[in-house]
Amino acid sequence: MTITDVFESYKNDLLRVETQIQEGLLSRAVLIRQVGNYLLQGGGKRIRPLLLMISANLCGNPGPQAVNMAAMVEFIHTASLLHDDVVDGAETRRGQAAANNLWGNQATVLIGDFLYSKALHDSVKLENQAVLESISFATQTMSEGEVLQLLKTGDPDITEDEYMEIIEAKTAALISSACRIGAILGGMTREKEDALAGYGMDIGRAFQLLDDTLDYTAREDKLGKALGKDLGEGKPTLPLIHLIGNSAPEEAAKIRNIIQEQSQNREDLEYILSLMRERRSAEYAVNRAESYIERAKGRLSVFPASPHKDALYAVADYVVEREM
Amino acid sequence: MTITDVFESYKNDLLRVETQIQEGLLSRAVLIRQVGNYLLQGGGKRIRPLLLMISANLCGNPGPQAVNMAAMVEFIHTASLLHDDVVDGAETRRGQAAANNLWGNQATVLIGDFLYSKALHDSVKLENQAVLESISFATQTMSEGEVLQLLKTGDPDITEDEYMEIIEAKTAALISSACRIGAILGGMTREKEDALAGYGMDIGRAFQLLDDTLDYTAREDKLGKALGKDLGEGKPTLPLIHLIGNSAPEEAAKIRNIIQEQSQNREDLEYILSLMRERRSAEYAVNRAESYIERAKGRLSVFPASPHKDALYAVADYVVEREM
Numbered sequence: 001m002t003i004t005d006v007f008e009s010y011k012n013d014l015l016r017v018e019t020q021i022q023e024g025l026l027s028r029a030v031l032i033r034q035v036g037n038y039l040l041q042g043g044g045k046r047i048r049p050l051l052l053m054i055s056a057n058l059c060g061n062p063g064p065q066a067v068n069m070a071a072m073v074e075f076i077h078t079a080s081l082l083h084d085d086v087v088d089g090a091e092t093r094r095g096q097a098a099a100n101n102l103w104g105n106q107a108t109v110l111i112g113d114f115l116y117s118k119a120l121h122d123s124v125k126l127e128n129q130a131v132l133e134s135i136s137f138a139t140q141t142m143s144e145g146e147v148l149q150l151l152k153t154g155d156p157d158i159t160e161d162e163y164m165e166i167i168e169a170k171t172a173a174l175i176s177s178a179c180r181i182g183a184i185l186g187g188m189t190r191e192k193e194d195a196l197a198g199y200g201m202d203i204g205r206a207f208q209l210l211d212d213t214l215d216y217t218a219r220e221d222k223l224g225k226a227l228g229k230d231l232g233e234g235k236p237t238l239p240l241i242h243l244i245g246n247s248a249p250e251e252a253a254k255i256r257n258i259i260q261e262q263s264q265n266r267e268d269l270e271y272i273l274s275l276m277r278e279r280r281s282a283e284y285a286v287n288r289a290e291s292y293i294e295r296a297k298g299r300l301s302v303f304p305a306s307p308h309k310d311a312l313y314a315v316a317d318y319v320v321e322r323e324m
Numbered sequence: 325m326t327i328t329d330v331f332e333s334y335k336n337d338l339l340r341v342e343t344q345i346q347e348g349l350l351s352r353a354v355l356i357r358q359v360g361n362y363l364l365q366g367g368g369k370r371i372r373p374l375l376l377m378i379s380a381n382l383c384g385n386p387g388p389q390a391v392n393m394a395a396m397v398e399f400i401h402t403a404s405l406l407h408d409d410v411v412d413g414a415e416t417r418r419g420q421a422a423a424n425n426l427w428g429n430q431a432t433v434l435i436g437d438f439l440y441s442k443a444l445h446d447s448v449k450l451e452n453q454a455v456l457e458s459i460s461f462a463t464q465t466m467s468e469g470e471v472l473q474l475l476k477t478g479d480p481d482i483t484e485d486e487y488m489e490i491i492e493a494k495t496a497a498l499i500s501s502a503c504r505i506g507a508i509l510g511g512m513t514r515e516k517e518d519a520l521a522g523y524g525m526d527i528g529r530a531f532q533l534l535d536d537t538l539d540y541t542a543r544e545d546k547l548g549k550a551l552g553k554d555l556g557e558g559k560p561t562l563p564l565i566h567l568i569g570n571s572a573p574e575e576a577a578k579i580r581n582i583i584q585e586q587s588q589n590r591e592d593l594e595y596i597l598s599l600m601r602e603r604r605s606a607e608y609a610v611n612r613a614e615s616y617i618e619r620a621k622g623r624l625s626v627f628p629a630s631p632h633k634d635a636l637y638a639v640a641d642y643v644v645e646r647e648m
Contacts, residue, residue, distance in 0.1 A: 029471040083437060086410075087430040106411040106474055109433055113407060113467040116437070120444045121460035127453055136445035143437040147353040150430055 003318035006050070006311045013053040013062060013070075014046060020071035024118060035103060035111045039078055047207075048073045051315060052178040055196050058308035059186020065126055066185050069135070073178045075119035076139055080146070080170075082112035087150070088233055130184045138177035145169025154234035156256035160241055164205070167212075172204025195302045199312065202296035207319050209289040212237035214322070216273060217282045228269040234262035238288065239281040243272065246279045286320065293320050327642035330374070330635045337377040337386060337394075338370060344395035348442060359427060359435045363402055371531075372397045375639060376502040379520050382632035383510020389450055390509050393459070397502045399443035400463055404470070404494075406436035411474070412557055454508045462501035469493025478558035480580035484565055488529070491536075496528025519626045523636065526620035531643050533613035536561035538646065540597060541606045552593040558586035562612065563605040567596065570603045610644065617644050 007014070025036030049070035056066035085098040086105045100108040116139065123135050149166045152158045179200030183193040215230045216239050230237050236244075236259055244252050255275075258268045276282060293316045303309050331338070349360030373394035380390035409422040410429045424432040440463065447459050473490045476482045503524030507517040539554045540563050554561050560568075560583055568576050579599075582592045600606060617640045627633050 027468060027471075029468055029475060031471055031475050032468070083433050086433055105429070107471070109407050109410055110467060110470045110474055113436075113440070114464070114471055116440060117460070117464040117467045121464040124453075124456045124460045129448075129451055132448045132456070136441065136448045140438070140441040140445040143434060143441045144351060144353055144356070146434045147351075147355055147431070147438055150434055151353060151355050 001310050001314040003314055006054075006314045006318075009307070009311060010050060010053050010057075013057070013067070014049060016067045017046065017049045017053065017070045017074070020067050021074060024071055024075060024122065027114070029114075031103070031107060032111060032114055035099060035107065038099065038102070044074075044078075046074060047315070048077055048175060048178045051175060051200065051203075051312075052182050054308055054311045054315070055179045055182025055200075056185055057182075058196075058303060058306065058312070059183050059188050059192070061186040063185070065128070065131075066182060068122065068126065069131060069181050069185070070178070072119040072123050072135065073174065073181070075115045076135070076142070077174060079112040079115035079119070080142055080174075082108050082115070084146070086112075087146070128184065131181050134177045134180050134184065138173045141169045141173040145171075145173070149235065152236070154260050154262055156236060156244060156259040158236050158241060160238065163236070163238055163241055167205060167208040168201065171208040171211075172201045175204035175207065176200035192302055195299045198299045199296045199316075202292040202299065203316050203319050206289040206292040206296070206316075209238060209285050209292070210320060210322055213239055213282050213285040213289070216240075216276055228264075228272070231258070231269060231272060232262060232264035234259055238285040239276055240272070242281040242284045243276055243279055246281070247275065251275065289320050293317070325634050325638040327638055330378075330638045330642075333631070333635060334374060334377050334381075337381070337391070338373060340391045341370065341373045341377065341394045341398070344391050345398060348395055348399060348446065351438070353438075355427070355431060356435060356438055359423060359431065362423065362426070368398075368402075370398060371639070372401055372499060372502045375499060375524065375527075375636075376506050378632055378635045378639070379503045379506025379524075380509055381506075382520075382627060382630065382636070383507050383512050383516070385506075385510040387509070389452070389455075390506060392446065392450065393455060393505050393509070394502070396443040396447050396459065397498065397505070399439045400459070400466070401498060403436040403439035403443070404466055404498075406432050406439070408470070410436075411470070452508065455505050458501045458504050458508065462497045465493045465497040466495075469495075469497070473559065476560070478584050478586055480560060480568060480583040482560050482565060484562065487560070487562055487565055491529060491532040492525065495532040495535075496525045499528035499531065500524035516626055519623045522623045523620045523640075526616040526623065527640050527643050530613040530616040530620070530640075533562060533609050533616070534644060534646055537563055537606050537609040537613070540564075540600055552588075552596070555582065555593060555596060556586060556588035558583055562609040563600055564596070566605040566608045567600055567603055570605070571599065575599065613644050617641070 025033055027033060052070040052073055053062055053066060056062040082099055085100045086108050089100070120136060120139065123132055126132070145166055145168070149170060152162065152166065176197045177200070180193055180197035183196045188196075212230060215227065215237065218227065231240065240255070240259070244255055247255060255272065258272065296316050297313055300309055300312060349357055351357060376394040376397055377386055377390060380386040406423050409424045410432050413424070423435075444460060444463065447456055450456070469490055469492070473494060476486065476490065500521045501524070504517055504521035507520045512520075536554060539551065539561065542551065555564065564579070564583070568579055571579060579596065582596065620640050621637055624633055624636060
């Protein structure tokens, strides 16, 4: 089963989610609808709603509550992207102009707030304490992860553990919550709920590790943004942390300087890229991502074989097979 | 009973709220604690926690849940101030440097997000559906109000009704929720809950009307910020809307131009101020605020006389007696 097969299998579920997303953007503030439509067209792969719907199917309850929460998880994700774009001063997102560039920082901040608060309010309406606990905890964890990441901006001394803590908080927590909510709605045992949440955490970790690696290895036309973006923003990610740990003192000093200066110099980027190829830093990060994917799959052993379980395997594989 | 007496009477409750606020700011991200401490010292009058605690006392349950929610309401309010400061590019807040000036827009956006999400997550932990419904609805309404306000920036054609819709959403909804939550926790009838919520809406309306009027009439050393801030940001508030409606065509054209240009020119401000004095625009807005205060008090008639009810009267009076 490929990722294309998965999207095809859950096409109807995802269409229900899209309808829910569009209804959620109806507001007396016309700007919310405008930015909403832009975000909808902007696409994104809807990987979080997909995971929630597969998980809900696996657990036997892909009803309206699952669809609703799938839309809300995407709202929260989108809100975090909007605020990220403001924080990073992004020019582009997914290959098109970033929202802050089109509507300014003001609207971008406020519409992010609207999406966050709308998502949590709509979640409250489901009157399911465990679902609410999961989604609100994930949202808080995400925002804490963003602050942690900001604190480490321009800091070449970040450790691999600190880096993992950041990506678990800012990325994996919400993906984990999406999977957990499917289990909660299906009334699964705690063991199975935790298994799906753990699966989500692991593929979330792998997803971000790959994303951070692609920032050094992708083809720019495929990535939809310039290479070395993290480097230019002074965000040390795993390939760079690996490189520093595997450099001679004078190399390390130069790299640390590039990070601290948040250099956007093409020559500095080329220097880093060439050292990374030599020290196999991208491979190191990818290997780590692959081992999380293996662990994620292993966690599903508490579930009997089924097409939905196969779909979760396929999503896991897809995460590490994205174009390098 | 004066506002000073009120703060004195609820000193212990407010101290419990302060403790809760400080505990809520404990985070592995040191920046959150730093900004948190700055916000705590920054003061603010804690009018929302005060109202929640008075309401909870009036309704017979000022226990730990009320204290917790009072802190969370203040978190949500503070988060909205942080994002406002980013949106407005504020230089100062409450007479000291604005957070965005000290820590930059990045940290200010992200810590605002943290406070919002922390508040909603901690509220979820109380496992009280009605409380959650109220606070999450208020938060969504606030953010929608902020977007509505942004849409009307630089627009001299805003009507009085549209202006009221904005201030109800961005300011009154949260104050109303604070009052309602006290009633919910006290297990009041729906009638009394709605009475307190209505009281909160009305004093919220009056509070913002006064705030917007003070922007044209206060002494700058008392206001802690420069006069005419709203004018410079192109935010037409009630005194200005009144003025446009009571100007000769050539005056109105000049005023509309000043709004559209978001003029920060001192001469333009003086022109507006002098016309406002002549047309009694501030008095018009204050009268409107006073009538909301009267209505707010009237709503409390469903409660028997008590010191807590007197305290709510005193807070209502205070709202319109702030220094002009």
